[in-house]
Amino acid sequence: MPTNAIFTPSSLCVVHSISCQFQVSNQLLFPYNPNFGFVGARKKIKVFPLKASFWDSIRSGFLKNNTAQVIELPSKLSEEEEPLPKEIVLIEKTQPDGTIEQIIFSSGGDVDIYHLQALCDKVGWPRRPLSKVAAALKNSYMVATLHCIKKLPGTEGNDQKELIGMARATSDHAFNATIWDVLVDPCYQGQGLGKALVEQLIRALLQRDIGNITLFADSQVVDFYKNLGFESDPEGIKGMFWYPRH
Amino acid sequence: MLLHGIISTPLPSSIRLKSSNYPQNLTITAQIPTKKFSISDQDLESRGFNLRRSISDLNLDHLNSIFVAVGFPRRDTKKIRVALENTDSLLWIEYSKTERPVAFARATGDGVFNAIIWDVVVDPSFQGIGLGKAVMERLVEELLQKGITNIALYSEPRVLGFYRPLGFAADPDGIRGMVYSRKQKNRK
Numbered sequence: 001m002p003t004n005a006i007f008t009p010s011s012l013c014v015v016h017s018i019s020c021q022f023q024v025s026n027q028l029l030f031p032y033n034p035n036f037g038f039v040g041a042r043k044k045i046k047v048f049p050l051k052a053s054f055w056d057s058i059r060s061g062f063l064k065n066n067t068a069q070v071i072e073l074p075s076k077l078s079e080e081e082e083p084l085p086k087e088i089v090l091i092e093k094t095q096p097d098g099t100i101e102q103i104i105f106s107s108g109g110d111v112d113i114y115h116l117q118a119l120c121d122k123v124g125w126p127r128r129p130l131s132k133v134a135a136a137l138k139n140s141y142m143v144a145t146l147h148c149i150k151k152l153p154g155t156e157g158n159d160q161k162e163l164i165g166m167a168r169a170t171s172d173h174a175f176n177a178t179i180w181d182v183l184v185d186p187c188y189q190g191q192g193l194g195k196a197l198v199e200q201l202i203r204a205l206l207q208r209d210i211g212n213i214t215l216f217a218d219s220q221v222v223d224f225y226k227n228l229g230f231e232s233d234p235e236g237i238k239g240m241f242w243y244p245r246h
Numbered sequence: 247m248l249l250h251g252i253i254s255t256p257l258p259s260s261i262r263l264k265s266s267n268y269p270q271n272l273t274i275t276a277q278i279p280t281k282k283f284s285i286s287d288q289d290l291e292s293r294g295f296n297l298r299r300s301i302s303d304l305n306l307d308h309l310n311s312i313f314v315a316v317g318f319p320r321r322d323t324k325k326i327r328v329a330l331e332n333t334d335s336l337l338w339i340e341y342s343k344t345e346r347p348v349a350f351a352r353a354t355g356d357g358v359f360n361a362i363i364w365d366v367v368v369d370p371s372f373q374g375i376g377l378g379k380a381v382m383e384r385l386v387e388e389l390l391q392k393g394i395t396n397i398a399l400y401s402e403p404r405v406l407g408f409y410r411p412l413g414f415a416a417d418p419d420g421i422r423g424m425v426y427s428r429k430q431k432n433r434k
Contacts, residue, residue, distance in 0.1 A: 018269060038350035128359075136356040140333075170362070172354045174329035175321070178362050202426060212425065214362075216398060219420035230424040239423020240414040241396070 040116075049107075090146070090196050098153030103164070103188070105197065107204045109143035115163040123183050141171035144201045145185065146193055164188045167197050169205060177205050179215040193223055218240075283383045285376050294347070295377065296340045297384070301330045304338060308346045310367050335388050337381045341372070349377040351385050353397070361389050363399040382412050398423075405417070 091103040113134050117127065137143050146165030152158065164185040171177035179201065182192045205213055216239050217225050222232055233239075275377035287297060298304065304387045306323040314320050330336060348369040355361035363385060387396055399407050400423050406416060417423075 020254065051250050072380055087297050114410040132358045136358040136360075139355075139357040141332075167357075170356050171332070172329040172364070173332040176329075176355075176362070176364060177281045178353065178360075180356075186431065200273055214400065214425050216421075217424050219422065222422050222424070225424050226268065229426055231427045233423045234425050236426065237400050237423065237425075238403065238406060238416040239398060239421065240401050240406075240409055240416045241418050241421070243413050244415055244418035 063180075088200060090190070090193065100151040102149045102151075103193065104147050104149060105144065106147065107142055107144050107200070109137065109140075109145070111137055111143055111145055111166060112163065115139070116166060119163055119166065119183065119185060122185055122187075125183070137168065139170070140168040141173060141177060142201065142204060143168045144197060144204070146188075146197055146207045148188065163196050165193055167201050169201060171205070173210075173212055175210070176212040176214065177210045179213065195224075197229065198225075202228070259374045283380065285380050290339070290380060292338065295380075296298065297380075298338050298340055298347075299336065300312075300355075301336065303340075303423075304330075304347060306330075309338075309350060312347065312350065312367050313365070315370050316367050317366075335385060335392075337385050337388070339377055339381060348372040349381050351381040353385055353389055355389075355394060357392065357394070358390075360396045361394045361396070364395065368398075369378075372374055378408065382409075386412070 005171065056059055086106055086108045088105045089102050090105050091101075094233075095101060113130055116133065120127070123214065143162060144167045148160075148162045149165045150160040152160070162185075165183060165188070166183040167179060167186050169177045169179045179198070182194065182198060184197065192211075215230065217230070217232070226232070290297060306326050309319060310326060315428055330352065333352045333354050334357055338347045339349040340346065341348045346369075349367065349372065349409070351366040352362060353361045353363045363382075366378065366382060386397060399409065399414065401414070401416070
């Protein structure tokens with residue numbers, strides 16, 4: 001059901017640490033587990049059986065003793081706004097050795113499925129046939145990615161590009177969109193990237209006038225999505241699944 | 247070559263396959279369904295209801311009036327057309343006497359893993375006779391045939407009892423359906 005309310009998002013600020021150490025412990029991972037049974041826990045990574053995958057980033061972004069670099073993104077979305085750039089630099093930092101590291105959001109859907117498989121392995125998701133994954137991405141209305149680009153000093157054009165996050169949405173191109181498969185590389189969690197990923201995906205969808213954006217959230221991450229503006233069971237409307245396995 | 251399929255039309259009780267007609271390593275597995283749908287295609291047809299699966303003959307203004315009759319907001323038919331053109335599976339029932347749609351359901355998704363069912367409606371004058379069940383059962387069957395087993399939908403509270411007997415469960419394992427609401431972003 002499309003709404004015509006004026007949309008005024010709060011400003012999108014990503015605050016992060018310039019320290020080279022990334023926090024990995026105490027992170028909860030929520031793998032997407034559509035066709036498989038429960039995946040056993042791995043060391044330091046908790047795995048939950050779910051219909052859709054989510055990343056807990058509520059504690060992200062506010063680490064102590066950091067020299068933070070804030071990237072502030074335009075805060076108003078109006079009809080006159082120019083089309084969103086396909087690529088947005090979320091974080092940029094320069095390391096002591098001169099390496100420039102950028103975290104870039106893109107809604108262009110440029111995903112190497114082998115890199116995606118490696119990323120899914122990293123978060124502990126069961127493997128899915130690559131041909132099916134490729135088809136699912138191709139049939140998705142929007143595929144959003146996070147890449148980490150490292151520009152080493154003195155090297156020209158030899159940038160390292162790494163896929164560190166992804167989220168996708170299916171849609172009927174007119175009324176409804178549903179977000180699936182949200183994941184962020186464990187090495188990059190804890191910085192607000194999952195939040196930024198979903199926020200940018202929402203912005204891109206709203207800009208295309210898709211009024212009804214939905215998803216299915218495991219109980220542990222309902223608050224994460226509430227924080228992003230999602231409401232559970234609006235007006236008592238319930239999400240239902242056909243013979244769920246678990 | 248392995249041939250494995252569910253045969254949807256009733257077969258004679260004895261099936262004779264002459265091995266000389268087939269390659270040596272052919273195996274045929276036939277399942278004769280006892281009761282596939284609550285109401286069969288023939289039953290529907292005999293009562294004047296035709297099952298349709300494409301939008302080519304679907305009058306969107308008629309469809310829109312059903313949406314409005316059941317309480318959906320009236321939507322732009324141009325947008326409805328875009329939505330239907332970008333819908334993987336849909337089913338509608340036409341009442342042959344009036345040649346108007348009386349029931350409808352559609353599903354979007356990625357065609358491989360997930361599908362969401364939207365816009366399940368039955369014209370109020372035709373409710374209560376099994377048409378909603380008919381479209382839902384067939385839509386789910388079509389999705390399953392495509393290999394999609396993660397089938398979800400959003401149900402208004404008053405029709406939870408309609409979806410349950412069809413095999414749908416609400417909030418399995420505490421999973422919640424959520425909708426983005428621009429009015430309450432970052433509400434703490």
